[in-house]
Amino acid sequence: ARDTDGDLKADRKDLVTDTYGQEFANVEHNANTLLWALDNWIHTSEVDTFLRLKKGQFEVRKTLSRGQWGASQDDAGRIYRNTNQSALFVDIVPTPYFTRNPHLLRTRGSYETLGGEDLNRTWPVRPTRGVNRGYQDGILRPDGTLSSYTAVCAPTVYRGTALPSDLYGSVFVAEPAGNLVSRIVVEDDGTMLRGRKAYEGAEFLASSDERFRPVFLSSAPDGLLYVVDMYHGIIQHKGYITEYLRDQILSRKLESPSGYGRIYRVIHEGSQRDARVPALSKASSAELVETLAHPNGWWRDTAQRILVERDDKSIAGGLKERAEKAPDWRTRLHAMWVLDAMDAIEPSTVIQALEDPLRDVRVSGVRLAERWLGESGTPVQAALLRRLEDQDWAVRRQVAATIGELPADAAPRISAAVTLLERHGDDPITTDAVLSGLNGSEEAVLQRLLQSPEPTRQRSTAAALLAATIIKSGRQDRIEMLLQTGAGERPEWQVEALLAGAEAALLSGPMPGTARRGAGRGGASAAASTAPGGRAGPGSTPAFAKTEPTPPPAPAARAATAAVPLSREPAALLALAAAGGERGGRAEALLARLTWPGKAVKAGDPPAAAALTPEEQKRFEEGRTVYTNLCVACHQEDGQGREKIAPTLIGSGFALGPDGVPVRVLLNGKEGAVGLMPPLGAVLTDEQIASVLTYVRRSWGHEAPPVEPATVATVRKAVTDRTRAWTEAELKGLAQ
Structure with missing residues (x-):
């Protein structure tokens, strides 16, 4: 919205985006x-x-x-x-x-x-x-x-x-x-x-x-x-x-x-309040450049914003001088980012920032270097790669993210990723930052890590996470290539890493790097994203610490999750299962989540789901709209939930079990360790509840039966007098 005539009233409105919020969302x-x-x-x-x-x-x-x-x-x-x-x-x-x-x-x-x-x-x-x-x-x-x-x-x-x-x-x-x-x-x-x-x-x-x-x-x-x-x-x-x-x-x-x-x-007894009325919108560009040195962050931030809005390149020289020579590191940061917004920042300024003695200047220098990383062999790229040796934790983690902006599959990108994972694969922040920039290149990095026969905690954890990411891609050719990687004689640590990665991706197994309990179960669940910073949001369990086991998904929920199709049988995994023992049992569990032409159906394998009828498909699409408007803020677009707000829906026994259970949750709400699921019975109709549950039960690989509006109506009548939310114990009793 803009005030074009100075009367302090917005008289022009331009649509920027229609993705900021939902009209009917909570x-x-x-x-x-x-x-x-x-x-x-x-x-x-x-x-x-x-x-x-x-x-x-x-x-x-x-x-x-x-x-x-x-x-x-x-x-x-x-x-x-x-x-x-x-x-x-x-x-x-x-x-x-x-x-x-x-x-x-x-x-x-x-x-x-x-x-x-x-x-x-x-x-x-x-x-x-x-x-x-x-x-x-x-x-x-x-x-x-x-x-x-x-x-x-x-x-x-x-x-x-x-x-x-x-x-x-x-x-x-x-x-x-x-x-x-x-x-x-x-x-x-x-x-x-x-x-x-x-x-x-x-x-x-x-x-x-x-x-x-x-x-x-x-x-x-x-x-x-x-x-x-x-x-x-x-x-x-x-x-x-x-x-x-x-x-x-x-x-x-x-x-x-x-x-x-x-x-x-x-205020404070000794406060010296600055009573000036800000009028930075009326200041000259040169005055705004001087304001970047103000001791109060509000003034610096506002001056930067107005300079970016004006895009006045006549003051680029003054900004460059402050970016390189200002005694206050905060001024140097503001000046660099204004120059970047104006596309007036020079490689020499960024290279100097990359060598700055102050950590936070180097971090910004790493980010600002990205505009030159698409070209190989530039001085900026060389200066950035030198930061692989930086001992500061914040710089290292930013470098881990930034190397993903190097040309895909180029030697510097792969080598930098391997270097960081070899050294810091047990640091979850560094590892996830590296993996974020490897979409489609995980195999090249994994093969480099597997060239070493010697195990290290860093190498093992990184290899497992790379394997899990490849499987999560859902690409049949990539999954088959990964499973074939486990064929032949391999060092013990490599077999374990590949197994752990597959379990995390396919079985909601422990997050790679966490303690294991029993036959491959326990630890921090990958699907539940209980580690801080999980795609669903952070959690309270450190990703590389000993943890209490989390139970596997309920059998009904696992059976309602679609199997991963392959074009041929996974020979290496079948051989491991045939060998028996603890690892053989783990391989059997993984095989139950895979399907291929000619596979014999075994007890416990996920059944093929019946296709939705046209009416059920319409209900599914209507449910997508309800989910987007009411549910996505807590349970997220991918169903993974949010720490301390909403649990994951992926493989949830409550969501995928007998349909009367999730219907009761939506009608009356649910108490749990994560928090309160609000009652939506007064907000949603029977048709809307059936629709959103059908969407959840047939999304993200789920193959649970759809829910009928008549079922919701029957349950609603049965719980008319209930005024309290359901507890997990009550719902588990109903599911039996």
Whole structure:
């Protein structure tokens, strides 16, 4: 929207994209946030769309949906987001890199959690019984206070100058359900960023007023921190309100009053507030270049944005000087990224950045080098490849992502990938960043790794993940070639790596690199994406740590998942199965997930599903629309779910078992370890519930029977008087 006549009213509107949010989607999980970041992309939350203004036109970029409400950036341009129950995640590797390879088991590096239970504990100063699941054990303490976040939002990196200097770089988050604002200190431990609460058993700001509802925070141009208070008794969306919360609302008349929202300015006794009214839109381009050195991040960010919007190349010389010589590294970053947006950045500037003594300048240098990587043998490419020896964890991980921009199948790209995986294959972030850039080239890298007869943890884990990614591609020729790789006499570690990769891809087996339990089961499930940064989003289980076993999919669910077709029998796998023993049993389990001409049908093999009738196919397509509008924000487009919000639907016994079970879940909701599945019986008709369940039960390789509207009507009548969500124990009983 544009104001073309200066009356402060938008009089021109141009459609940029129709992918930002859904009109009828759940408000708690709809697209939000438009953060113009250091890299000049407009970053979002709860949607898979980024935007960029280039030469006066907006570009739309596909990414992975991350976050729930709000986003912020630090001085280095790292993006921070959160979910309602987990305070803080950060992109160590920018998320769009992971869209290059849709066959990844996980996406570590994107949306990395910065803390666990300690970080997510809350300390209200009043009883907070009016929270949605306050009746559950562990949600409230004995004194009635919220024990951990349940509605945390609006992560904001404080980059101002008017509060005490030790607050600079802290991340503030709002928790409206707990009537508080938290401060999180982010620290570098030499291998990763970590977050910790700034105060032991206390919060930065907490209120005794139940209607104090902080929902947004801002690091402001005057150098202070601003808090937006919704000031209302109810913050829960109506579709999620439990009977418990409804009773709390009515007992204390929390539905009123309305219209009392306010904005607070947080000051300090020694604060020197910058009272100037910003007018950067009226500043000259030369003045904006000078503003890139301002100590307050708001001023630097805004100056950068306006310079990019103007695209005034007359100041390129001044920008180049600051990019190379400014004493403040933050100024150098801003200047480089403005030059990049203007297509005026020079190789010499990037090469200098790649050699900068400061880590965050080198990281940006690596990203900025990508525009020259399509040409072989350039000085920029040589300077980039020298960073393979960089000892800094952040630089190494960015290099791992950036080498994927080298020409496909070219020797430098393959060699760089092998080098990083040989050295750091046990670092999940580095490994996933490398794999993100290898779509279609995994075999070349895998064969290089398999040339060594000696096992290492790095080599074994990387080989298994490469094998899994090849199988996840679904390409018959690639899968058959991989299975043939296991033929003949191979070192023990190679057989184990190929087996582990196949199990992860075909059997929801352990994530390669995790501890194994029993006959190949246990560990972090690849399909469930329980490792942080899984394609479904992050989880709480470190990808290379010992874990408790996760149960395999229920037999009914596994039987409802389509087998992978081959053109001929997998001789190597059949030979391994015939040899018997523990590995023979694992090979048998894999063979049950494969089919080929002439294969004898065995007990436990997935049955062929009947084709959908025209009526059922129509229901399937209608279900796709319902899923896109209501379900995709939580369960994701690929059905893999989101950590601490929604479980994976892939191979789910509840989704694919007897149809009365998923119908009950949609009608009444479901309680579980992940969170509350809201009741949708009042929102969806019988036909819509049957349609969306048919879609889920016949998508992502599933071959479970479709659901009939008449079935939904029968179940709806049977549960008319039920007011509570179903528990997992109840549903398991119904499924038997």
